[in-house]
Amino acid sequence: MNEERQLTLQFEHRPALSGEDFLVSDCNRAAVDWIDAWPEWPAPALVIIGPPGSGKSHLAAVFATKSGAREILPDSFESAAPSVDYEIVIEDIDASLNAGHEEPLLHLYNSAKESGHRILFTAATPPVRWKVGLPDLRSRLNAALTVEIGPPEDTLIAALLVKMFADRQVQVSTDAITYTVSRMERSFFAARQIVDKADQMAMAEKKRITVPLMKQVLKTLGDI
Numbered sequence: 001m002n003e004e005r006q007l008t009l010q011f012e013h014r015p016a017l018s019g020e021d022f023l024v025s026d027c028n029r030a031a032v033d034w035i036d037a038w039p040e041w042p043a044p045a046l047v048i049i050g051p052p053g054s055g056k057s058h059l060a061a062v063f064a065t066k067s068g069a070r071e072i073l074p075d076s077f078e079s080a081a082p083s084v085d086y087e088i089v090i091e092d093i094d095a096s097l098n099a100g101h102e103e104p105l106l107h108l109y110n111s112a113k114e115s116g117h118r119i120l121f122t123a124a125t126p127p128v129r130w131k132v133g134l135p136d137l138r139s140r141l142n143a144a145l146t147v148e149i150g151p152p153e154d155t156l157i158a159a160l161l162v163k164m165f166a167d168r169q170v171q172v173s174t175d176a177i178t179y180t181v182s183r184m185e186r187s188f189f190a191a192r193q194i195v196d197k198a199d200q201m202a203m204a205e206k207k208r209i210t211v212p213l214m215k216q217v218l219k220t221l222g223d224i
Contacts, residue, residue, distance in 0.1 A: 022058045023159055027150040031055075034147050035063050038087075043145045044112060045119040047093075049126055050149030053188030056122040060089045063120050077104035084111040087118050094123040094130050102134040109140055157181050157191055164195040165209065170202065172209040179211045183218055190221075197221055 024032050031048050034041070050056050063069055069087035072080050074096050080088075081104060088108070097105070112119050123130070126148075127141040152160065158181045165172045184190055198217045202209050 022055055022062070023156060023163065025153065025156040027152050027156060028055060028059075031059055031147045031149050034145065035059055035066070038063065038067055039118060041118055041145060043143060044117075045109070045121060045141070045144035047121040047123055047127055047141075047144050047146045048149065049123055049146060051124060051188060053192050054149040054152075055188070056149065057091060060091055060120060060122055063087070064089055067118070069118075069120065072108070074098075074101040074105075077101055077108045081107040081111050084108065084115050084117055087120070088112055089120050089122075091122045092124070093121045094125050097130065097132070099133060102132060102137050106134060106137040106140070109137070151186050152188060152191075154181055154186070157184070157186060160188070160191050161195060164191065165199075168195075168199055170199055170209060172198075173211070176209055176211050176214045180214045180218065193221060194218070 028050075031050075034046055034048075048056050048059055060071070064071070064087075067087040069089045071089040071091065074090075109119065121141075121144070126146055127138075127144060130138075130141065132138040132141060158177050161177050161180060162172065180194060184194060194214075194217060197220060198209055198214060201207075201217060201220075202213060205213075207213050
């Protein structure tokens, strides 16, 4: 078994609807555990907090598959509120919520709660930082379960890089992965940027992804 394969096998894999895998590690295990705990949540709503690329949407898709949840967009809060007989997913709520959505969201929340259904929110920030003017809605959101996906550890970053290259059917040397992880920003977003740029440069220059190419990638992106 090669070293690249060993890197990803040390993590639990969760299949996504898209066919991609989600790597479970210490930074996201609490969020995964809450998804697994449904429907035994001690509150009507769960908020998964994390930066871009951290897997919030993947976990929302896993929840939807597990529970039969439907994603509701802000403009549909009002029409969905009168009769909720399903679990609900609302993504990126902190970025999409505005004053005009607050009353409909309160009704949607109350309707889901009264019918015994759950709401999964995803967001980049915790509810206490959301700009919610309606006191009743604010108190309900602040009382939701919250779980944060933390910064990825080095071993997860390495496994993510290997996985993202493999998803593109691109081979990368172990040395190149080790070099990159030791010099890059520790974030999911940075990992995605690096893989995108490395793939582009490798194709344009017809080169394999090795340490010299990754050094060039990091310089281009300003990571070193």
